[in-house]
Amino acid sequence: MQNIRDKIKSLRDTVGVEYKRPDPEKLDKMIEELFGLKEVNGNAWEYLVVERGLDEETIKHFRLGYDGERKAIAIPIFKKIEGEEVLVNIKYRFLDPDKNKYTSEGGAETWIYNEDGIQHGIDKKSILIVEGEFDLMSVWQSGIRAVVSPASGKDSYGVWIEMLDNVPKIYIAYDNDNAGKGAGMQLAERLGIEKCCEISYPDGIKDANEYFMKHEKTEFLELMKESDPFYHYQFKGIGDVIDSLRNSDNDTLSNMFIPKVDIEKDWLIVVSGRTNAGKTSYVMNVADEFCKEKTPVLVFPFERGIESVGKRFLQVKFDKDVNDFQMMSDDEWKPVLDDCIDLPIYFSVPKKEDIVETIIKAKRLFDTRVVIVDHLDYMIRHVSGNRETEIANTLQNLKRVAEEHKIVVIIVTHIRKIDQAGAEMQRKAGIEDLKGSASLYQDPECVIMLDGDGETSMDIDVVKNKGVMESQLFDFNRATGKLKQSIDGINF
Numbered sequence: 034m035q036n037i038r039d040k041i042k043s044l045r046d047t048v049g050v051e052y053k054r055p056d057p058e059k060l061d062k063m064i065e066e067l068f069g070l071k072e073v074n075g076n077a078w079e080y081l082v083v084e085r086g087l088d089e090e091t092i093k094h095f096r097l098g099y100d101g102e103r104k105a106i107a108i109p110i111f112k113k114i115e116g117e118e119v120l121v122n123i124k125y126r127f128l129d130p131d132k133n134k135y136t137s138e139g140g141a142e143t144w145i146y147n148e149d150g151i152q153h154g155i156d157k158k159s160i161l162i163v164e165g166e167f168d169l170m171s172v173w174q175s176g177i178r179a180v181v182s183p184a185s186g187k188d189s190y191g192v193w194i195e196m197l198d199n200v201p202k203i204y205i206a207y208d209n210d211n212a213g214k215g216a217g218m219q220l221a222e223r224l225g226i227e228k229c230c231e232i233s234y235p236d237g238i239k240d241a242n243e244y245f246m247k248h249e250k251t252e253f254l255e256l257m258k259e260s261d262p263f264y265h266y267q268f269k270g271i272g273d274v275i276d277s278l279r280n281s282d283n284d285t286l287s288n289m290f291i292p293k294v295d296i297e298k299d300w301l302i303v304v305s306g307r308t309n310a311g312k313t314s315y316v317m318n319v320a321d322e323f324c325k326e327k328t329p330v331l332v333f334p335f336e337r338g339i340e341s342v343g344k345r346f347l348q349v350k351f352d353k354d355v356n357d358f359q360m361m362s363d364d365e366w367k368p369v370l371d372d373c374i375d376l377p378i379y380f381s382v383p384k385k386e387d388i389v390e391t392i393i394k395a396k397r398l399f400d401t402r403v404v405i406v407d408h409l410d411y412m413i414r415h416v417s418g419n420r421e422t423e424i425a426n427t428l429q430n431l432k433r434v435a436e437e438h439k440i441v442v443i444i445v446t447h448i449r450k451i452d453q454a455g456a457e458m459q460r461k462a463g464i465e466d467l468k469g470s471a472s473l474y475q476d477p478e479c480v481i482m483l484d485g486d487g488e489t490s491m492d493i494d495v496v497k498n499k500g501v502m503e504s505q506l507f508d509f510n511r512a513t514g515k516l517k518q519s520i521d522g523i524n525f
């Protein structure tokens with residue numbers, strides 16, 4: 034049976050874009066340049082040895098280099114492909130304090146740092162995960178080899194997570210701040226909270242790199258012994274809830290095309306409207322807005338299929354119609370394809386019985402926060418028996434997975450036919466027109482109805498919400514599917 038993971042396609046898969054791989058000769062030259070600086074006590078060498086506490090053996094093992102043009106330390110990232118170690122990316126740590134600290138090769142693959150650590154973890158039956166590359170180098174230098182790091186920071190997870198399934202014990206030692214602790218908890222939930230433990234640094238220690246500049250391996254091993262299982266976070270008292278309310282940032286999502294709605298992370302949202310109102314285009318605009326905020330989205334394009342809806346997403350994102358794309362030169366395509374490499378949007382058309390498992394898999398691998406079902410009527414079209422009961426059961430299953438995994442589920446559905454109902458043509462479709470089951474307006478926290486002329490405007494009407502119920506008019510380009518703030522700025 035095909036792996037569920039293989040049924041989930043990224044936009045990169047859909048448009049057939051290959052990752053770019055750095056030139057190994059370029060890395061060799063940067064390694065030479067770094068070791069040349071060693072002889073003259075250059076800033077880059079001093080940064081690694083003095084500020085980061087790394088010795089020459091560690092610098093050589095991880096093949097660190099120096100990019101003179103960028104004035105940055107080069108950190109190569111390797112992946113094993115058919116048994117061979119392949120350079121898939123290079124991350125750069127700028128030494129100029131006025132620049133952002135890190136960047137990496139454009140269009141290259143994001144992969145785990147120190148993949149060799151996984152086999153050590155399997156052999157030792159435990160593994161350590163730290164937040165950054167320099168943290169990892171410090172741990173490795175101490176003699177602990179079963180250690181890995183997400184190669185682009187604490188949020189850059191992916192299919193490599195499944196490589197840890199055969200490791201029975203996982204220690205997570207992220208940065209000693211609220212962001213690090215929160216990210217560690219999220220990672221533990223995805224790896225299997227029952228086998229994960231949290232390592233806490235002493236007060237005043239920021240991360241593993243700083244810890245090993247001041248402490249020995251034996252002391253760190255004691256921290257590992259004293260580490261707390263993450264599952265204790267599942268049991269909270271009222272004091273923990275109060276602390277969460279007082280100290281955490283706003284934990285809701287927002288989207289300009291769901292006006293004035295603070296979306297909680299386990300909501301069910303229903304989207305509907307008249308035939309040809311542009312429902313698929315609408316949810317692709319919603320998806321694009323979430324992607325801009327780096328919020329991963331999974332789309333189930335049951336009606337039109339992955340290729341068709343993937344193309345529609347591209348039209349929406351770049352505000353181009355089919356002819357515009359067909360007239361583009363290779364040079365004009367390049368920035369478009371580059372933008373598609375790491376967009377956090379994924380597509381899948383699973384069987385009905387695989388839907389929940391696919392959502393859970395996408396959450397685990399890509400930290401999916403939003404699922405779009407386009408649309409409900411096609412998802413259950415082959416169901417025999419009572420349609421109303423089937424819709425109610427389907428919504429309950431989706432609501433349950435949303436609550437358990439903190440995922441917003443957006444469901445597109447039809448309304449009953451009112452277009453030929455005489456005077457009713459003059460009125461907007463309302464919540465009472467949802468077709469198939471009372472569950473469609475009873476179960477969701479938010480219901481959105483779409484209206485407008487279907488060519489140049491779209492009225493987005495929030496008809497159910499825990500807070501404000503807003504109606505807002507947007508300009509709509511049917512050829513591209515793009516929504517924009519209305520020039521008139523009408524809100525009513």
